[in-house]
Amino acid sequence: MQNSTTEKSSVRFLSNQCLKKIVVQGINVNSLLSMNDTGLQEPIQKELVFGVLRYFFFLDSYLSRQLKQDIKDKDMDVKLLLLMGIYEIKFMRTPAYAAINETVNVCHGLGKAWAKGLVNAILRKASSSETKPENIEEDLPVWLSKKLEADFPDHYQMIKKAFLIKPEMALRINRSKISPEDYKNKLNKAEISFRSSPFEEAILLDEPKASADLPGWLSGEVSIQDLGAITLGHLFFAQINERRENPARILDACSAPGGKLFHLTELVAFHKIECSITALEISNQRIKTMCDLGKRLGHNVPVLQGDASRLDWWDKKPFTHILVDAPCSSSGTIRRNPDIKLLLKEKNLQFFQQKQLHILTNLWDKLSPGGLMFYSTCSLFREENDLLIQKLVEEKDAEILKLKVPENVANALFTNYGCNLLPFDKISDGFYCSLISKKTI
Numbered sequence: 270m271q272n273s274t275t276e277k278s279s280v281r282f283l284s285n286q287c288l289k290k291i292v293v294q295g296i297n298v299n300s301l302l303s304m305n306d307t308g309l310q311e312p313i314q315k316e317l318v319f320g321v322l323r324y325f326f327f328l329d330s331y332l333s334r335q336l337k338q339d340i341k342d343k344d345m346d347v348k349l350l351l352l353m354g355i356y357e358i359k360f361m362r363t364p365a366y367a368a369i370n371e372t373v374n375v376c377h378g379l380g381k382a383w384a385k386g387l388v389n390a391i392l393r394k395a396s397s398s399e400t401k402p403e404n405i406e407e408d409l410p411v412w413l414s415k416k417l418e419a420d421f422p423d424h425y426q427m428i429k430k431a432f433l434i435k436p437e438m439a440l441r442i443n444r445s446k447i448s449p450e451d452y453k454n455k456l457n458k459a460e461i462s463f464r465s466s467p468f469e470e471a472i473l474l475d476e477p478k479a480s481a482d483l484p485g486w487l488s489g490e491v492s493i494q495d496l497g498a499i500t501l502g503h504l505f506f507a508q509i510n511e512r513r514e515n516p517a518r519i520l521d522a523c524s525a526p527g528g529k530l531f532h533l534t535e536l537v538a539f540h541k542i543e544c545s546i547t548a549l550e551i552s553n554q555r556i557k558t559m560c561d562l563g564k565r566l567g568h569n570v571p572v573l574q575g576d577a578s579r580l581d582w583w584d585k586k587p588f589t590h591i592l593v594d595a596p597c598s599s600s601g602t603i604r605r606n607p608d609i610k611l612l613l614k615e616k617n618l619q620f621f622q623q624k625q626l627h628i629l630t631n632l633w634d635k636l637s638p639g640g641l642m643f644y645s646t647c648s649l650f651r652e653e654n655d656l657l658i659q660k661l662v663e664e665k666d667a668e669i670l671k672l673k674v675p676e677n678v679a680n681a682l683f684t685n686y687g688c689n690l691l692p693f694d695k696i697s698d699g700f701y702c703s704l705i706s707k708k709t710i
């Protein structure tokens with residue numbers, strides 16, 4: 270038998286503790302990833318935790334059918350251990366005997382040796398049963414599944430399937446430091462295979478890599494960013510590029526951790542556009558992360574700490590362009606953040622909508638006549654997107670402009686007030702954007 274120190278540092282014990290923190294304490298995976306003591310950065314542990322979350326409802330219903338009686342709430346760690354063991358047996362390549370032995374051993378670490386027999390019996394049965402994971406069409410809570418059907422009557426099946434696919438890793442090459450051609454040569458030399466994307470500075474890796482293993486990472490030659498987010502950056506930049514005769518005064522109102530901000534910085538520098546960019550962000554902690562990122566990339570953008578739904582940070586000079594990449598439910602990123610399926614509740618949507626409306630209506634007054642607001646979210650829900658913009662248009666001197674989405678962007682779906690980027694195959698998370706112009710009087 271292992272001693273208790275080994276048990277408590279084992280991959281499966283640590284994975285079980287991560288799952289418990291998510292399911293019982295409601296801590297999200299991104300927070301766990303930023304903590305050093307969770308072990309979640311380790312590839313096997315990541316696979317176990319993300320895998321259980323990705324197939325949570327399938328695994329849970331499979332387990333329920335095997336149990337004679339429900340596992341008590343106080344033993345949620347044992348239930349999560351079982352889900353993890355079933356996941357490993359059904360979805361990973363670990364030999365079943367190893368998965369069973371290692372999972373059973375975790376019971377000691379949990380101080381629940383009584384559960385060994387139960388875990389052993391359920392996992393043995395799972396290893397001999399025929400239920401094939403390939404048949405799974407979706408893995409969502411009922412409310413979320415129904416909501417997608419209502420909001421996307423023609424595309425919900427594709428979206429639900431895409432939520433089960435592991436996302437591809439996209440890179441944005443920092444053209445302030447290196448040309449795409451030279452960076453691609455570096456990747457070829459390092460034998461890292463990739464594909465091109467609709468955008469010259471963006472590529473998709475065939476296999477995900479740890480950031481430290483990417484050439485030029487430390488010197489800021491490259492950033493990791495979802496291709497959908499890169500697409501949004503281009504759609505916003507196109508508006509600045511079109512009006513380059515008047516130097517733009519741009520606000521990025523919800524800016525951390527700086528993905529779109531630094532992409533925009535790179536685009537205006539590459540296209541030699543004269544403009545000023547100000548970043549606003551409410552969270553000091555996120556400002557710190559953003560400044561660290563800016564340093565690595567070599568970008569120096571002034572950042573204001575402040576609340577976009579208030580006035581006190583504003584110097585009274587109107588902006589010609591405002592980007593509102595709003596705080597949202599992140600429902601479009603479920604394949605990347607599968608914990609959202611468990612942590613997001615339908616009643617939270619109203620809270621997000623109110624927050625978004627406060628930010629939008631407050632910032633509207635800071636826009637010059639004829640100015641442009643670009644609103645985006647990584648949510649798919651109409652409450653946070655079209656229905657919100659509809660409210661703005663009804664209340665303000667606002668006009669919707671048609672977004673010019675490049676033809677090679679395959680996942681765009683136009684709506685009444687904007688455009689969704691649908692989660693599509695492995696390529697992109699789900700997003701929404703809308704372009705709104707302030708009427709000149």
Ligand SMILES: C[S@@+](CC[C@H](N)C(=O)[O-])C[C@H]1O[C@@H](n2cnc3c(N)ncnc32)[C@H](O)[C@@H]1O
Nearest residue numbers: 523524525526527528529550551576577594596
């Ligand atoms: C979706 S994230 C922005 C992502 C960022 N634009 C990027 O591309 O990396 C939303 C950000 O808005 C910030 N935020 C939330 N409420 C805010 C408010 N009232 N004022 C300003 N920032 C806010 C959050 O802290 C979060 O960093």
